[in-house]
Amino acid sequence: MDNAVLNTAKRVILQAAKSLPIIMISFIGFLALALGNLSLFILFLGHSILLPVAVYISQFLFDKISTTPESKAQYFKESGQATSLIELPDNGEPVNVAPSFWLAHVLFFLGYILANAVSIMMIPDDPKLNSNLTKNRKFRAGVIIGTTIMFSLIVSLLRYRTNSETLRGIVIAFIVGGFLGYGWYQFADICGARAADIFGVALQMMPASATDEKPMTCVYAPKP
Numbered sequence: 611m612d613n614a615v616l617n618t619a620k621r622v623i624l625q626a627a628k629s630l631p632i633i634m635i636s637f638i639g640f641l642a643l644a645l646g647n648l649s650l651f652i653l654f655l656g657h658s659i660l661l662p663v664a665v666y667i668s669q670f671l672f673d674k675i676s677t678t679p680e681s682k683a684q685y686f687k688e689s690g691q692a693t694s695l696i697e698l699p700d701n702g703e704p705v706n707v708a709p710s711f712w713l714a715h716v717l718f719f720l721g722y723i724l725a726n727a728v729s730i731m732m733i734p735d736d737p738k739l740n741s742n743l744t745k746n747r748k749f750r751a752g753v754i755i756g757t758t759i760m761f762s763l764i765v766s767l768l769r770y771r772t773n774s775e776t777l778r779g780i781v782i783a784f785i786v787g788g789f790l791g792y793g794w795y796q797f798a799d800i801c802g803a804r805a806a807d808i809f810g811v812a813l814q815m816m817p818a819s820a821t822d823e824k825p826m827t828c829v830y831a832p833k834p
Contacts, residue, residue: 631657631715638719652798653722660794661718661787665711668786672708684708684778707775709783713766717783720762721791722798727754729799762788 635657642650676682685708707713731751735744766783769775775783 628712631712634715634719648802649726649795649798652794652801653719656722656791656794657715657718661714661790662711664786664790665709665714668782669706669708672782673706684776685782687774687776687779707779709779709786710769710775713769713775713780713783714787716765717762717787718791718794720758721788722795724755724758724788725792725795727751727758729795731755 635654638650638657639654641647642654672685676685682704685706686704687707688704728751731748733747762784766775766780770777770780
């Protein structure tokens with residue numbers, strides 16, 4: 611009984627891991643529409659349109675470059691080689707991982723998050739703000755930057771250790787996915803998405819004038 615439960619839980623976790631990009635994109639689209647967040651909406655467009663086109667072009671180019679078995683081994687993985695973390699479809703055909711859609715989507719998202727955090731970190735200090743609020747903003751942005759970089763490296767390492775990626779495929783994924791996601795946020799910034807930062811760090815910084823006086827309310831007092 612216990613083994614059956616553990617096996618079921620393992621299958622659910624593996625299936626969720628394989629479906630992570632689809633789940634992530636769907637959730638981003640839902641939040642973008644529900645919250646009216648321009649930054650998330652532009653991120654959703656990048657995942658839905660821009661990145662798939664970039665991955666297809668990259669895979670096409672490296673497919674043409676790979677003319678020998680040695681070169682194909684740098685950009686392709688056999689479909690049944692993945693181990694316990696992420697399984698590739700076992701249809702007997704080599705899978706192009708220059709880059710893989712899975713890693714490209716994850717790194718695109720993380721690149722976008724990284725660019726967002728860097729932009730919040732680089733906001734000029736406002737002398738009207740309490741210095742503690744400014745330090746808090748920079749600290750939170752720094753935590754997001756460090757966590758994003760660390761998670762990118764961990765995910766890439768896990769994918770490589772489970773034989774789902776090649777070293778060159780991971781490098782290409784960082785270029786096509788990560789750098790493109792970082793640049794896509796710059797486009798979102800031009801479109802006015804900076805004020806609607808994803809984590810709401812900047813929006814939580816109130817000017818000093820907002821805390822100078824106690825809030826006042828109007829209360830109806832009937833005459834006797």
